[in-house]
Amino acid sequence: xxxxxxxxxxxxxxxxxxxxxxxxxxxxxxxxxxxxxxxxxxxxxxxxxxxxxxxxxxxxxxxxxxxxxxxxxxxxxxxxxxxxxxxxxxxxxxxxxxxxxxxxxxxxxxxxxxxxxxxxxxxxxxxxxxxxxxxxxxxxxxxxxxxxxxxxxxxxxxxxxxxxxxxxxxxxxxxxxxxxxxxxxxxxxxxxxxxxxxxxxxxxxxxxxxxxxxxxxxxxxxxxxxxxxxxxxxxxxxxxxxxxxxxxxxxxxxxxxxxxxxxxxxxxxxxxxxxxxxxxxxxxxxxxxxxxxxxxxxxxxxxxxxxxxxxxxxxxxxxxxxxxxxxxxxxxxxxxxxxxxxxxxxxxxxxxxxxxxxxxxxxxxxxxxxxxxxxxxxxxxxxxxxxxxxxxxxxxxxxxxxxxxxxxxxxx
Numbered sequence: 001x002x003x004x005x006x007x008x009x010x011x012x013x014x015x016x017x018x019x020x021x022x023x024x025x026x027x028x029x030x031x032x033x034x035x036x037x038x039x040x041x042x043x044x045x046x047x048x049x050x051x052x053x054x055x056x057x058x059x060x061x062x063x064x065x066x067x068x069x070x071x072x073x074x075x076x077x078x079x080x081x082x083x084x085x086x087x088x089x090x091x092x093x094x095x096x097x098x099x100x101x102x103x104x105x106x107x108x109x110x111x112x113x114x115x116x117x118x119x120x121x122x123x124x125x126x127x128x129x130x131x132x133x134x135x136x137x138x139x140x141x142x143x144x145x146x147x148x149x150x151x152x153x154x155x156x157x158x159x160x161x162x163x164x165x166x167x168x169x170x171x172x173x174x175x176x177x178x179x180x181x182x183x184x185x186x187x188x189x190x191x192x193x194x195x196x197x198x199x200x201x202x203x204x205x206x207x208x209x210x211x212x213x214x215x216x217x218x219x220x221x222x223x224x225x226x227x228x229x230x231x232x233x234x235x236x237x238x239x240x241x242x243x244x245x246x247x248x249x250x251x252x253x254x255x256x257x258x259x260x261x262x263x264x265x266x267x268x269x270x271x272x273x274x275x276x277x278x279x280x281x282x283x284x285x286x287x288x289x290x291x292x293x294x295x296x297x298x299x300x301x302x303x304x305x306x307x308x309x310x311x312x313x314x315x316x317x318x319x320x321x322x323x324x325x326x327x328x329x330x331x332x333x334x335x336x337x338x339x340x341x342x343x344x345x346x347x348x349x350x351x352x353x354x355x356x357x358x359x360x361x362x363x364x365x366x367x368x369x370x371x372x373x374x375x376x377x378x379x380x381x382x383x384x385x386x387x388x389x390x391x392x393x394x395x396x397x398x399x400x401x402x403x404x405x406x407x408x409x410x411x412x
Contacts, residue, residue: 006345031069039270039277041259043150051139051162058354069163070178078121086114089126112182121185124198128179128187131203138206147255155196156204159189192372204330207260215257216264217297219305226309229335237299254291267297333363337408338376344409346382357381364406 024380067075093107136154138144146155157163159179179198182188187198197367218240222232258267258276268276279285314331329337340360371407379390380398389398400411 007091039259039274040148040150040281041146041262041273041277044144044146044153045150046138047150047153047157048142051136051157069180073122074179074181075125075169078185082114083115086111089114117183117185119182119185121187124187128198135160135203135324136162143206144204145207145256145260147252147253147259152266153204154204155191155201155292157297158191159201160194160200168217205256208253208256210263211253212249212257212264222302222306225308226306227312228308229313229338232303232306237302241295241299241301244298246290248291248294251287254287254294258294265298265301267294302313329363329365336361337363341408344407347380348409348412356383366405370406 021313089107093104094110096104096107141164152154170347176236178189180188180190180195182195183199187194189198189201218400248257255326257265259273261267262270262273267295274289276285280290281288298308338360344358357379361377361379363375364370366371376391380403381388381390381395387403388395389402390396398411403409
């Protein structure tokens with residue numbers, strides 16, 4: 001049950017916009033969405049579909065990590081040029097007898113720089129090939145977050161050669177960006193006229209399944225706590241709020257929770273999601289404000305989930321109260337009697353803790369001759385292995401049958 005209940009509880013909060021203090025709520029509610037606006041979810045799904053379409057139809061024996069003729073030529077030219085630099089520096093260094101001469105050291109540094117650039121280039125080429133494999137696999141498995149900036153996702157598809165806008169099962173060469181080799185053997189790419197270093201290029205973030213599962217699992221625990229008649233105190237909610245706020249400081253995590261779990265968490269409906277996408281892009285919504293809204297909604301969802309569980313508990317208790325005859329107890333009266341019964345049972349396990357007697361309050365429903373519609377103070381005392389019930393100052397022997405009927409306990 002619990003998954004349905006907690007998801008439904010979370011879903012209700014998406015219909016009740018949480019005011020985070022004024023400005024943000026007004027900004028979100030009043031933001032007009034331009035005609036034709038797309039959410040980043042739709043844009044990222046479109047990129048994923050294009051990549052997967054290309055990947056799914058390519059020959060299975062094709063090594064898509066192999067380098068293009070342009071890239072091979074770039075590497076060859078770089079190696080030849082750097083070898084020339086190395087040879088010239090070596091020739092000049094050979095003319096010096098004094099190896100401590102600063103000019104000699106300069107030529108040695110040039111040779112070392114060439115060696116370092118070769119080592120760095122080899123490392124980056126290896127990283128690039130592995131990155132291409134990882135990107136393709138993550139797209140095929142749908143692991144990338146729909147909350148990524150579409151430009152980041154699109155740049156990665158361009159750098160790795162997975163752009164196939166005309167869907168002819170081949171990458172669009174006009175849109176590919178063969179790598180360049182920058183100073184020091186660093187890989188670089190020219191995207192829309194901007195030179196991007198491979199080392200500095202941001203990669204799409206993954207879906208934060210761990211955080212989402214944690215939220216749902218803990219909500220299920222809270223729901224079950226409600227069904228058992230437990231409590232959800234303010235300290236627990238405050239701790240949850242602070243923990244969420246800390247985890248969602250990470251923008252990848254925040255974007256993932258907002259844009260990846262529409263059905264599971266239902267923080268925003270589709271219209272709100274598009275508004276958020278547009279507002280984040282044009283800067284009218286900050287990540288700090290979005291985080292506060294999300295935290296408020298998730299805390300409210302937890303309250304609602306607990307409330308659903310508590311309602312189930314109350315229904316069971318009311319039903320239980322209606323089966324024993326006499327009159328009907330309300331939920332709080334049943335809860336009070338249940339607590340008293342638990343206390344009495346615990347006392348009988350080790351009555352020495354309470355010096356062989358215990359005080360408690362109870363609403364007795366049976367036998368009818370003893371029924372009271374309000375809580376009455378009682379005392380049970382054990383003396384010489386016999387139990388006595390004291391009410392209104394009058395003691396009387398308490399039999400096992402009467403104890404069971406009045407207080408639902410089993411005398412030892």
